[in-house]
Amino acid sequence: xxxxxxxxxxxxxxxxxxxxxxxxxxxxxxxxxxxxxxxxxxxxxxxxxxxxxxxxxxxxxxxxxxxxxxxxxxxxxxxxxxxxxxxxxxxxxxxxxxxxxxxxxxxxxxxxxxxxxxxxxxxxxxxxxxxxxxxxxxxxxxxxxxxxxxxxxxxxxxxxxxxxxxxxxxx
Amino acid sequence: xxxxxxxxxxxxxxxxxxxxxxxxxxxxxxxxxxxxxxxxxxxxxxxxxxxxxxxxxxxxxxxxxxxxxxxxxxxxxxxxxxxxxxxxxxxxxxxxxxxx
Numbered sequence: 001x002x003x004x005x006x007x008x009x010x011x012x013x014x015x016x017x018x019x020x021x022x023x024x025x026x027x028x029x030x031x032x033x034x035x036x037x038x039x040x041x042x043x044x045x046x047x048x049x050x051x052x053x054x055x056x057x058x059x060x061x062x063x064x065x066x067x068x069x070x071x072x073x074x075x076x077x078x079x080x081x082x083x084x085x086x087x088x089x090x091x092x093x094x095x096x097x098x099x100x101x102x103x104x105x106x107x108x109x110x111x112x113x114x115x116x117x118x119x120x121x122x123x124x125x126x127x128x129x130x131x132x133x134x135x136x137x138x139x140x141x142x143x144x145x146x147x148x149x150x151x152x153x154x155x156x157x158x159x160x161x162x163x164x165x166x167x168x169x170x171x
Numbered sequence: 172x173x174x175x176x177x178x179x180x181x182x183x184x185x186x187x188x189x190x191x192x193x194x195x196x197x198x199x200x201x202x203x204x205x206x207x208x209x210x211x212x213x214x215x216x217x218x219x220x221x222x223x224x225x226x227x228x229x230x231x232x233x234x235x236x237x238x239x240x241x242x243x244x245x246x247x248x249x250x251x252x253x254x255x256x257x258x259x260x261x262x263x264x265x266x267x268x269x270x271x
Contacts, residue, residue, distance in 0.1 A: 034233040040219050059184060066180055083252040099191040122176035130215060131206040145240025150248050171183055
């Protein structure tokens, strides 16, 4: 989530493995969001399983950012910068959007959920939930882009730190 | 102990997700048909089950759309949300003094 420095994101001095996991998880999430938007490319089967995997990744992402979530939730009613408030609201809306997409996706699932629950897929599409899934998925793509934008400094610093260490080890 | 903490956090996140699910259900209940045009319905009904490599450019298109939104957001957030650099503020103040 949002801070400018890599070291200050979650704890005073995060372990290198934690930074690596957070960074690569975030990269994977961004690629996954893009892939989930193109059902013809992934196919419906992969799309549904990837969606469920994305739900798990979002939870992991939130757990790794817990210190930020807890501190900003506590400080919401105290004096905070506009940037901080915008970031918090953006993250909250993104979480709401992702929840709506995952929930509607589960309701209209034709392959993954019937396989997991051992039930038969509904023969007719539920257009109400299908339209909600469609609308919120576009909304999530926009919010994910804005989430990346507001956390750009962190992403850049983390990337530089990881790749610098990788290059130093390689040379 | 650490596991209990993680589980407690997961429970909190699930609770927040449950609240958003209730809100989504409320929104779904407020929608009136037609939910989608017949053309879109036909397109969605005929989505392939298997991946299609030939549609890779559309995936790249989505990545580029995400990058574009991020770039646009970066410009907006930088212009609107970043505090001015202290040095620049001083220069502006000095200019004002000179005019007075």
